[in-house]
Amino acid sequence: MANKKxxxxxxxxxxxxxxxxxxxxxxxxxxxxxxxxxERRLDDKRRLTIPSELRTEFISGVVLTRGFGRYLHLYPxxxxxxxxxxxxxxxxxxxxxxxxxxxxxxxxxKTEAELDQKQGRITIEQHLLDYAGIGRDIEAVRAGKxxxxxxSE
Numbered sequence: 001m002a003n004k005k006x007x008x009x010x011x012x013x014x015x016x017x018x019x020x021x022x023x024x025x026x027x028x029x030x031x032x033x034x035x036x037x038x039e040r041r042l043d044d045k046r047r048l049t050i051p052s053e054l055r056t057e058f059i060s061g062v063v064l065t066r067g068f069g070r071y072l073h074l075y076p077x078x079x080x081x082x083x084x085x086x087x088x089x090x091x092x093x094x095x096x097x098x099x100x101x102x103x104x105x106x107x108x109x110k111t112e113a114e115l116d117q118k119q120g121r122i123t124i125e126q127h128l129l130d131y132a133g134i135g136r137d138i139e140a141v142r143a144g145k146x147x148x149x150x151x152s153e
Contacts, residue, residue, distance in 0.1 A: 036142040039152060046129065047121040048138060048149075058115045062122050064149075065110045071150040072124075072132050077112065079145045124149075 035053045042048055050058060061077030063084075075084060088106060091099035109131065113122050124134075137152035 038140050040138050040140070042124065042136045042138060046124050046126065048124055050115060050120045050122065052120060055115060055120045061112060061114050063110060063112050064122070064124060064128055065106045066108060066128065066131055067148060068105070070132055071148050072128055072134075073106075074140070074147040074149055076145075083145065
């Protein structure tokens with residue numbers, strides 16, 4: 001009878017912007033360099049390909065919004081639901097103008113999508129690209145728990 005090795009099982013977690021891979025059957029643990037920046041070119045259908053190293057970060061889905069400036073914010077859906085929605089609803093007064101302004105900024109043109117699991121792509125709506133002045137070339141920079149998408153300089 002042939003001696004078969006058991007398949008290598010691993011889990012990937014994100015902590016302090018480093019991907020930690022836990023190799024279960026060998027008890028080894030390896031740190032993989034964090035991806036904090038990438039450049040891409042949109043295809044003809046306005047699709048952005050997320051690097052394969054980052055796709056597990058967006059397994060819950062993605063939320064795209066306008067940023068504070070002329071750029072976009074790209075959030076993992078679980079971060080949007082758990083942290084951004086909570087922050088947007090934090091004011092105790094319905095008449096708090098600062099909170100209302102931030103809500104309008106982030107909700108105006110907000111889109112939600114699922115990551116295309118086969119090729120790791122998301123479609124960016126044209127109105128968001130217009131807002132950020134993005135043509136075909138995009139730079140993405142990690143800003144904590146979300147990403148800023150902007151035109152390549």
